Amino acid sequence: MEKKQPITIQEFLNKVEENESKKIKVTHIEIPELGLVEFVRPREGVLLDYLDDTVKAIDITTEKTFEEEEKNEEDFETLEMEEKSKVILKMQKENSKVDMKLLVKASEKLVYRCCPIMQSKEVRNRFKLISPYEIPTQILGMNAVNDLAQKLSGIFDGIKTQEKVNEAIKN
Secondary structure (H helix, E strand, O other): OOOOOOOOHHHHHHHHHHHHHHOOOEEEEEEOOOEEEEEEOOOHHHHHHHHHHHHHHEEEEEEEEEEEOOOOHHHHHHOOHHHHHHHEEEEEEEEEEEOHHHHHHHHHHHHHHHOHHHHOHHHHHHOOOOOHHHHHHHHHOHHHHHHHHHHHHHHOOHHHHHHHHHHHHHO
């Protein structure tokens, strides 16, 4: 059995560079009534904050109930174990509750942090009466901001980032 050798520093750096080069750094998204807008990949922490806040904003609970099919006791006792389990029906119902304020705030922050145009001094001066993170909603509306944030998260691998973190936590 052949033992594997640990990688060298140079091999490690080459792999890091290769992985980094595969990431999308800049994307352009067509926004109705505005045109093609440039968005820049945020730091991983910004994506994680967005995903974390999104999870907090959407509360999904699962309710499980068990119902027994109508059978008299004699019939039930003569059934094989496998058939008995089929008699008990499992019902599962999912309930979700969305905190729209938290969801919009998370989306606003991600969109703002990814959009250099919205961060420009001219745009900030135009909207100086509101928080910079509120600029995307002021310009696009809350539904468009939520949709755009989801799109940016997908483009910049936000879901993959969350899955990697979850996997690292499990291990």
